[in-house]
Amino acid sequence: DTEVTQTPKHLVMGMTNKKSLKCEQHMGHRAMYWYKQKAKKPPELMFVYSYEKLSINESVPSRFSPECPNSSLLNLHLHALQPEDSALYLCASSQAGTLGYTFGSGTRLTVV
Amino acid sequence: GQNIDQPTEMTATEGAIVQINCTYQTSGFNGLFWYQQHAGEAPTFLSYNVLDGLEEKGRFSSFLSRSKGYSYLLLKELQMKDSASYLCAVRHFNKFYFGSGTKLNVKP
Numbered sequence: 001d002t003e004v005t006q007t008p009k010h011l012v013m014g015m016t017n018k019k020s021l022k023c024e025q026h027m028g029h030r031a032m033y034w035y036k037q038k039a040k041k042p043p044e045l046m047f048v049y050s051y052e053k054l055s056i057n058e059s060v061p062s063r064f065s066p067e068c069p070n071s072s073l074l075n076l077h078l079h080a081l082q083p084e085d086s087a088l089y090l091c092a093s094s095q096a097g098t099l100g101y102t103f104g105s106g107t108r109l110t111v112v
Numbered sequence: 113g114q115n116i117d118q119p120t121e122m123t124a125t126e127g128a129i130v131q132i133n134c135t136y137q138t139s140g141f142n143g144l145f146w147y148q149q150h151a152g153e154a155p156t157f158l159s160y161n162v163l164d165g166l167e168e169k170g171r172f173s174s175f176l177s178r179s180k181g182y183s184y185l186l187l188k189e190l191q192m193k194d195s196a197s198y199l200c201a202v203r204h205f206n207k208f209y210f211g212s213g214t215k216l217n218v219k220p
Contacts, residue, residue, distance in 0.1 A: 031206055042199060042210035043155065050206060090154055100145045100201075101208065103154040 006104035023074040023091030035090040116211035134200030
């Protein structure tokens with residue numbers, strides 16, 4: 001298995017909703033990441049988990065809450081989002097300290 | 113701060129060769145990576161350089177000069193499916209810093 005699987009692929013949520021994005025990989029990668037990408041912009045790092053511990057939070061608002069239940073799973077809990085949070089949310093994983101990322105196909109989030 | 117520059121857009125003809133340049137100034141360097149991204153899809157890994165020189169991978173090659181803070185991606189025998197954005201990214205430990213991407217349009 002050489003993939004990073006993200007669910008759902010599309011999500012529409014209201015500003016008062018609570019939802020979660022899920023990411024799963026079975027490549028034994030010990031580093032996992034959340035990125036946010038707006039249209040025609042590069043991906044922007046949000047969070048890094050290394051060995052299931054949060055190692056980097058790029059000053060992300062608290063309405064985004066990451067969780068790493070085990071070495072294969074990464075969640076992003078969403079609460080009270082704003083319309084400007086609408087974007088493609090990408091999960092990625094990598095073998096710690098080596099090579100590049102493997103990206104998931106992303107969740108396209110629309111906040112209404 | 114991190115600064116990674118790429119041309120915004122390029123156009124080339126099917127069957128031709130195109131070179132996409134990337135210059136960078138970053139606080140640290142553990143490798144330079146090139147990703148391809150089709151509209152609305154996730155980036156896919158193409159190539160990476162850690163040491164100076166040319167890395168060849170089929171129709172794609174990437175070059176790095178660390179002293180100049182410069183890299184390029186060379187695409188040969190262009191195909192229509194190569195129309196996409198190409199992202200240059202510098203890795204520093206666990207972080208990737210992405211350039212804004214170069215949108216490549218391949219014409220028949």
